[in-house]
Amino acid sequence: MITYLLLTLFLIICSAFLSCNETVFTKxxxxxxxxxxxxKESGHEKAGFLLTHPQEVITTLLLLSSFVNIALSTLVTSFMIELFSLNNIGSxxxxxxxxxxxxxxxxxxIGEIVPKTIGYYFADKLFFVFISSLYFMTYISRPFVFLFTSLSKTFLFPFGIKNIKGLPSITESELRYLVNVSEEEGVIxxxxxxMISGVFEFKDKVVREIMVPRIDMVCIKKGTTLSDTLEIIRNExxxxxxxxxxxxxxIVGILYVKDILMNLGPSTDYSKTIDSSLREAYxxxxxxxxxxxxxxxxxxRLYMAIVVDEFGGTAGLLTVEDLVEEIVGEIRDEYDFDEEALxxxxxxxxxxxxxxLSLREFAAKVDFDFEDFIDGYNExxxxxxxxxxxxxxxxxxxKIIFKGIEFKILKVDGRRIKEVLVTKEKGDVDEVRQ
Known part of the structure; x- marks a missing residue:
């Protein structure tokens, strides 16, 4: 009886220890x-090994945890059957x-919820406590890990999964945290x-969020004379x-100004059209x-793309400069002096x-999470x-209040809202006020 209880207690502790290790390592x-x-603190070599072999560590912990839990279930079952048999309690x-x-x-x-919760909240501290045991378990289990990993790959191959990837060395959230701390401490x-934040957000944005909308496009009609075209170029x-x-x-093509300028000369016919100078649109x-x-x-090696909507109509355009500005910020040249500030x-x-102003940029300006701010709106x-x-x-x-922010329309040009006064207010009531 005592042997059963001691073994059960030992296996429960082992199960909890392995579960806690798993959460600590991943968190x-x-x-x-x-x-x-x-x-080069004490144990840094072991830590380096664990970080460079994350899949081995996780597989080791899962295997050992499975063995321990199976053994625990078997032991409890044997104990209960023997107890019932000796005392004629039941079947x-x-x-x-x-x-x-x-x-x-x-x-x-005891074996999962409690230890994993502890591991989650104290992951950074416990990692350095568990580092030796993690290294030891991973090292001695390598033959078994290799065997089970090979078997797993065999079963995963039909699903098109050829490589079992480990954990990323640094997550995006950790990098963002590091950037914020670096700015607070004056390092950057x-x-x-x-700029660094722009790199992170770059992969999450789609064309419609940053394109020059159709209404703001400056286009030239096919058949326009060279003389009229040069006037447009001078003005725009x-x-x-x-x-x-x-x-x-x-849209039938893109006109590059340099293609026209390179061919200008004393004998240039300014009454001819620009049609022969067009390049293919993308x-x-x-x-x-x-x-x-x-x-x-x-x-x-293109500079401009024409954006089309779901019906095939022109929705706007996008240039390489627009894309680069998403990372480095506004690029202003000698022609941007009269451009309206957003x-x-x-x-x-x-x-x-x-x-x-894009809603993503607006949400960042008012310290709102973008997804929480748009709240189901698709604009x-x-x-x-x-x-x-x-x-x-x-x-x-x-005026209108949305998400505790007051919007007052300052300037409207036809059907376009040009300027809005934005004021942060208390509360989160949505209402329209005249």
Missing amino acids: ASRIKIMQWIND IAVAASLSVIISSLFIIV EKEEKE GHSRYPVYDKDIDN FVPEGKNISELFRELQAK VKDFNENSFIANGR ETLAGLLFALFGKIPKEGE
């Missing part, structure tokens, strides 16, 4: 561990049923932090222009990921926003959100 900060390794079936219930409670509560400047200051036939939904859907588009434009400070609690810009909230084209002076 512990890779940044702190690598700093510890770089400082073997009843004993087996009770053993399943008891062993399950032990394994789930605010602009550098924004762009280096490339989409060219359309009949209407803007039918079209992309508005839902395309911008990181994929950036790679495509690089590979094709955000202008007003006072301590207010600022003036352009309707073209991409501040103007789009305000149209949806008002349910109409608002007039100058009208």
Whole structure:
């Protein structure tokens, strides 16, 4: 009887220990561990081995945990059957049923929930406590790990999974945390932090979020004379222009200003059209990921893409400069002096926003999580959100409160919201005020 109890207690402790180790290893900060390794603290070689063999560590812990839990269930079952047999309490079936219930409670509560919760909250501290035991268990279990990993790969192969990947050495959240701390401690400047954050956000954005919308596109009609085209170039200051036939939904090419300028001379006929100077346009859907588009434009050595909507109409355009600005911030050249600022400070609690400001940028400006802020809305810009909230084209002076933020329409140009006064208010009530 005592032997059974001692063995059961030992196996429960082993199960809890292994579960805690598993959570600690997966949750512990890779940044702190690598700093510890770089400082060559005691045990740094073992820590280095564990970080470079994450799949072996996890597989070892899962195997040992499975063996221990099976042994625990078997032991409890044997104990209950013997107890029932000696005392003529009931049938073997009843004993087996009770053993399943008891062993399950032990394994789930004491062997899983409690130790994993402890490991989750104290992962960084416990990693350095468990490092020797983790290393020892992983090292002596390597033959068994190799055997079971090989068997696993055999069963996974039909599903197209050829490699079992381990844990990332550093997660994105850890890198973001490191960037924030570095800025707070003065290691990097605010602009550098924004640039690094832009890299993280770059892979999550789609074309429609950053494109120049159709209404802001400067296009040239097919058949326009060279003289008229040069006048447009002087007034607008762009280096490339989409060219359309009949209407803007039918883009037939891209005009590069340098192609025209290189052919100008004393004998140039300014009455001829630009049609022979067009280059092929590159079209992309508005839902395309911008990181994929950036790679495509690089590979094709293109500078501009025409964005089309789901119906095939022209939704806007996007340039390499627009893509780069998502990382490095606004790039202003000699032609940008009169460009409207998307955000202008007003006072301590207010600022003036352009309707073209993207909701992702707006959410960051007002310290909101983007997904929480849009809350089911599909609009991409501040103007789009305000149209949806008002349910109409608002007039100058009208106000609305959304997510505890007051929006006052300052300037409307036709059907376009040009300027909005944004003021942070208390509360989170949504209402429309005239």
